Amino acid sequence: xxNVVDVLQHIIPYPFWARYIAPYQSWFEAQPPFIRFALxxxxxxxxxxxxxxxxxxxxxxxxxxKQHRETQFRQKAEALIIEHVMLHPDIxxxxxxxxTLPDGIFxxxxxxxxxxxxQVLIDVMMYYHKNFAGKTAQVLRRLYIQLRLDKLSxxxxxxxxxxxxxxxxxxxxxxxxxxxxxxMLELTTSRNRVLRMEAQAAYIRLSKNEPFKFFDHLTGRxxxxxxxxxFEVITHTQGLTIPSFSRWLHYSENTDxxxxxxxxxxxxxxxxxxxxxxKLLEHRDAQVRAAAIDTxxxxxxVDAEDQLVQxxxxxxxxxxxxILRALGHIRSGQYLHFLREEFLRSQDYAVRKEAARALxxxxxxxxxxxxxxxxxxxxxxxLEHCLxxxxxY
Amino acid sequence: xxxxxxxxxxxxxxxxxLELLFRKKGYEVITAxxxxxxxEQIRAHAPDAVITDxxxxxxxxxxxxxxxxxELKNEKTPVVVISxxxxxSLVEExxxxxxxxxxxxxxxxxxxxxxxxxxxxx
Numbered sequence: 001x002x003n004v005v006d007v008l009q010h011i012i013p014y015p016f017w018a019r020y021i022a023p024y025q026s027w028f029e030a031q032p033p034f035i036r037f038a039l040x041x042x043x044x045x046x047x048x049x050x051x052x053x054x055x056x057x058x059x060x061x062x063x064x065x066k067q068h069r070e071t072q073f074r075q076k077a078e079a080l081i082i083e084h085v086m087l088h089p090d091i092x093x094x095x096x097x098x099x100t101l102p103d104g105i106f107x108x109x110x111x112x113x114x115x116x117x118x119q120v121l122i123d124v125m126m127y128y129h130k131n132f133a134g135k136t137a138q139v140l141r142r143l144y145i146q147l148r149l150d151k152l153s154x155x156x157x158x159x160x161x162x163x164x165x166x167x168x169x170x171x172x173x174x175x176x177x178x179x180x181x182x183x184m185l186e187l188t189t190s191r192n193r194v195l196r197m198e199a200q201a202a203y204i205r206l207s208k209n210e211p212f213k214f215f216d217h218l219t220g221r222x223x224x225x226x227x228x229x230x231f232e233v234i235t236h237t238q239g240l241t242i243p244s245f246s247r248w249l250h251y252s253e254n255t256d257x258x259x260x261x262x263x264x265x266x267x268x269x270x271x272x273x274x275x276x277x278x279k280l281l282e283h284r285d286a287q288v289r290a291a292a293i294d295t296x297x298x299x300x301x302v303d304a305e306d307q308l309v310q311x312x313x314x315x316x317x318x319x320x321x322x323i324l325r326a327l328g329h330i331r332s333g334q335y336l337h338f339l340r341e342e343f344l345r346s347q348d349y350a351v352r353k354e355a356a357r358a359l360x361x362x363x364x365x366x367x368x369x370x371x372x373x374x375x376x377x378x379x380x381x382x383l384e385h386c387l388x389x390x391x392x393y
Numbered sequence: 394x395x396x397x398x399x400x401x402x403x404x405x406x407x408x409x410x411l412e413l414l415f416r417k418k419g420y421e422v423i424t425a426x427x428x429x430x431x432x433e434q435i436r437a438h439a440p441d442a443v444i445t446d447x448x449x450x451x452x453x454x455x456x457x458x459x460x461x462x463x464e465l466k467n468e469k470t471p472v473v474v475i476s477x478x479x480x481x482s483l484v485e486e487x488x489x490x491x492x493x494x495x496x497x498x499x500x501x502x503x504x505x506x507x508x509x510x511x512x513x514x515x
Binding site for chain 2: 078082086087091092127128129130131132133134135136137236
């Protein structure tokens, strides 16, 4: 314990020690060792609490000061954009390339020497670029490049922090600037899920030649949320060249990608993909088979009907239900007897219900009425359930 | 006398930008940042045209159109809806409620001004 006192004596300045601590030194040394130990712990804990509070206050003050500084700067930047871009006197009469850029005024007024200043200006420009299109957006893009703000966005792609990389990708994608494909391809297979999603979205938006090339390299999972996100990007990106998604049904070993491509085939009505989808009916994974069957149904592939019925017996319930649903979509009328038999004989409720739906979809009133009159009570109730337009499931 | 336009938008930057855009064109501009304030402005100033966002606090844009057309029995004031929502059902809804035009964000400023001017003339 005396060693601790010696150490403290060395750390604490002598005048402070002599005035506030030395008078209690003899009292402290007279105490039993465990009391001395407890006193040291108490003093250290109090000091730590005071230090933490001080740190907390300083951090908060610093944060508020930064917020205030950025708000002031943001207001200045917004005022400049409104005055010199939105209300530019030539914006209605000249083409965006002919408009004299106000980069000098921006540099003079905003300084733009520090990184945070550039970042706030980028954020403001992004906001305007997202909300305004046409010449305004084109002038903003030119100004962004002229002020060399793109350099900061490109630099972010090399950052070790994943959120910075995403920020960089967002900015470059919004401003429609080229990013080297090698850099983007590497990011599309990142282990970080958020970064991977953003990189894939950016790749689709920015790649001029092959916006879906990263599908070739996709080996990991493509989770439902990621699929939804990509679907949004694919269906909302203007001027995107849509390839035949059957390509990846053949070549990719990735089950998630196959399922996603099937959804895209349906969305874009790619009827030329039907032969490739039919090959998936022999896939080892029942989930893929069921999705392929559903795709064929939604594409109303009459040619697939015979094969679907032939496969029916050997399939698990999920695939059998998908086949019945597909027959209901195709509605050729060739397999009404098969549907009727399944409806009357199957022991599984899901199968009976889907068969009833498929029968109703065929629109054969006579057959439906006959079933309502002669089918067993439980089957009749299933049919009535499916006939009710207010019941969706 | 300059025509009065009421702009209803909850995002201050967007509101300020649209306000200055229309002021530059010579219009008198009244602004509101939420539906409740918008209804008060409509009652107080009787604007010649209304430009409104859809998603706003207190009252959404759809409710503003509905109240303007049914509660205030105002069939004449043209209403232009601007929104970033891309649902076709929303477009159908706003037209069914009595909106005169629908513009999706991002907005082309010249197009917005031209559409409002056309509605004011007609």
